[in-house]
Structures are given as structure tokens and as C-alpha cells.
Amino acid sequence: MRLNKYIAQSGIASRRKADELTIAGNVKINGLVMKEPGYDVVEGDVVEVSGRKIEPVKKFVYLMLNKPKGFVTTVSDEEGRPTVLDLLTDVSVRVFPIGRLDYNTSGLLLLTNDGDLAYRLTHPKHQVYKTYRARVTGILSEARAAKLRNGIDIGGFVTSKAKVEILKGTANSTIVEIQIYEGKNRQVRKMFAAVGNKVIDLERVAMGELFLGRLKEGHYRKLTQQEIDYLKNC
Incomplete structure (x- = not known):
């Protein structure tokens, strides 16, 4: 099994993140640092990530969280800020976020230990729209x-076409619904800034056909089997 897939199926991170960990020298095979992401793990190999022995997960967990502002979407934070994992009070297995919501953005965030699904949902080629x-x-x-619908330069990167609907507005502010399938850092905020409208408040309300609904801020729930099947086939 390819090394990045092995790491992903161990619930550590997505395949893309697994490649980054490997190149950075955080992965060992049989006690030796392995910096080649294309390595094939064979039976009997002992794989360690950041000093911790890992093995593929036998049971996957899929969660939806309504992330509040003021939490970082990482497993840990060097600045000591609270992370989204601090909100998972009764989850005994190790999970990680699928994609990111920045510190001041709230809303729908998926967490799992299924690295293959995380890779699928975050890769632009699959065009899973986030609302x-x-x-x-x-x-x-x-x-x-x-301009937003047609794609706009946000500083060295031209976004793909977006779906934009103006919901209501006053002279002071406008409420807009925007759908994108890319996930560049602070992309939505940069897109609005590029047309001269600064984001005051931002919430992710859907991912594909999964909707936040009435899930309270700071709360989370398990995905239904129907939702899991949808994500795996979208």
C-alpha cells in the first residue's frame, strides 16, 4: 500500500498532508526516516509518524460540527489557541478536520479518521461545492x-467560477450566499475584498448536499449512513 494511503487510513491526516509529513522527515519505516511519499508499505513494515507507531483504522468515524468563531481548525496550535478538537468532549478516537475554516469563520465542518474521504472532498477535481x-x-x-461568478484574481490565483446570490442588502451591508469548490486560504474573504466589499461575518452552511440545519453552534453529531454514502459517491 502506498505510504500516503497507509497514513491516511491510519486516521492521521489526508493523503496530501501525509505527503507533507513524509517530505518534512516526520515519517519512519522500520526505524529509518522515509522522505519518499511513493514508498510502498509491505507486510511487516513498522510505520511511525512523529514518533508514534500507526496502523490502518478498522472503524471509521464521521462527524459534523458547527464550528464557532475563535477556534482554529487544526489538531493542535502552536499559539495555544483552542482547536476544534477541544469541542469533541466524548469522542474517544483520533479524528482530524476535513479542510479548514479560519479562526473568525463559523459553520459546518466535517471531521473523520477516514483519510481517503478527506482527500476526495478537499481535492478541487471532485468539485464538491461549499456554501x-x-x-x-x-x-x-x-x-x-x-465578477465573482466568472472568477477573480485574489493575488496570484484566479478563482474558478462561483455561484453567487444576493439575498438582501442595505446601504451599509449586503447578505450574500456564495458557493465555491476550491479551498484556498481565506478564499471567500479575499474574493469579496477583490471587488471592494469586506467580509463582516462569514458562515459555512453546507458542503455539497449536507446542510448545517439546526445544529447548534459548538455542537456536533454523527453523520447518517445516507450522508456518508453521499460523500463517498459525490
């Missing part, structure tokens, strides 16, 4: 919305 509801400064004109 955000944003409140932005000033009036978002149809001309500006059209």
Missing part, C-alpha cells in the same frame, strides 16, 4: 457579483 453565507460591507452590485 457560505456572508455579510459584507456596503452594496454588492450585480456587476461585482458577476
